Amino acid sequence: MSGQQKPGQEKETGHGRFLTGIAWALVLVGLWLWGSEITDVGGGVSAPTTGDVAAVGRPFAVELPDAHKPLSAAKPQRVDVPSVKVRAPVVARGLDGDGAIDPPPYTQAGTVGWYGGGTRPGAAGTSLFVGHVDTETRPAVFYDLSAVRPGEKVRVTRDDGSVAVFTVDDVQVLSRDRFDAQKAYGPHEEGRAELRLITCGGTFDRETRTYSANVVVSAYLTGVEP
Template sequence: MSSGERTVGSGRLLTGVAWAVLLVGLSLWGSGITDLPGGLSGPATGDVAAVGRPLDVELPSAHRPLPPARPLRVDVPSLKVRAPVSARGLDGEGAIDPPPFSEADSVGWYGGGTRPGAPGVALVVGHVDTETEPAVFYDLSALRPGEKVEVTRDDGTVAEFTVDDVRVVTRARFDAKKAYGHHEAGRAELRLITCGGTFDKAARTYTANVIVSAYLTGVRQ
C-alpha cells in the first residue's frame, strides 16, 4: 500500500491474522521444517508491485560474517529511521511479543535467533502504525534493493547491510523457507518485517506482511 493510500486512526494494529501467520512461519522455520514448496510469489500491492530483486541493480559483495553481538539500534538512512532495539521473546501462544504501542518508534529483535551480523538470518520486527499515527516501519515498503540498513551493536561495531529484496507476502502464499531462510548460504542476513497489503476493518488486521531482506556488506567501528 502506498503512503498516499494510507490513513491513520482506523485502528490498524500489528496483531491479528497477518501477524499470526508470520509467526507460525517463524515457528516452523525455527523447528527446522523449512522444506516447503513455492516462494514469495504472492501478488504485491501498491508501491511494492514493482520491486523484488531487479536485475539492473548492481549489488556489492557480501562481507564475511561477524562474531555475535547484541543489536542496539537500527538505522535506515533512506527512510530517516533511527530506532532503538529491544530483544523480544515469545508470548504464551508462541508468537514474538512485539514492542508495545507506547514504543512504536522502536523495533524488536527476535532474541531467540541470530544476532545481526553473525552467520544466519536475524529477524527485526516493527509496527507499521498505531491507532493514531504512523509507526517506525510505516514506509518500509518504500525501501529498494541497493539501499542500506545499519545495525549498531554492543561490541562497538556498526554492521552495514544492503537490501537485496522487498516483498509483500500474503497469508495464502506465505512460505517460511523463503521468508526466513538464507538467500545465500554462509552469509549474515537480516529481515525487517511489518504489516502490509490491505487493512481488513472487520478482522482489524492487515492481509499480508512486508518483508525486506538484506545481507552484510560492510562493518565499521
C-alpha cells in the same frame, strides 16, 4: 529457546538440531500470523497500501556488492535505514503464545524488536527484526518500510561498538494466501550474515482488524564500520 544454537557454538547434537528446527518453525509461522490473522493493530491512519502483490524484488539495473564475512556475535542497539529515515532503538523480544516474535508494545511504536532467541545481527545466519506499521492514531517505526529498495543500506549498531552494514537485496510483500514462511524468513544463502525487517502490509480490514500481508525486507552483510 531449547535447542537454539548459541552464538559461537560450532556444532549441535542431533537432538539439538531437532529442537532448533521446531523452534524456528514456530517463529516462521508465528511471524506470518503476526502480520495477518492475529495482528491487532489500530489501522487508524492510512498505512501504505500495497495490495497482495508478490514482490518488489530486485531491479535489473541494481548491482549488489559482495558479501562480507560474518562477524563475531554482538547484540543490536539501534537500527538505521537512511532511505526511509528510520533511526530506532532495538530491544530484544521473545515469542508470544502463538509462536510469533512479540513486538514492542504500542506505547513504544518507535522501537524495533529483535528476536533475541535467534541470530545476532552480523553473525552467520538470519537475524529477525519486527516493528509496527501504525497505531490507532499515527504511523509507527516501519510505516515506510515498503518503500525500501534493493541496493539501499541498513546499519545496525551493536554493543561491541561496531556498526554492521547490510545491503538490501530483496523486498517482498507476501499475502497470507501465497505465503511460504521458509522462503520469506529463511536464509537466502547459507553461511552469510543476513537480516530481515518485517512489518504488516497489504490492505487493512477494519472488521477483522488485520492486515492482508507482510512486508519483508531482506538484506545481507556487506561491511562493518567502527
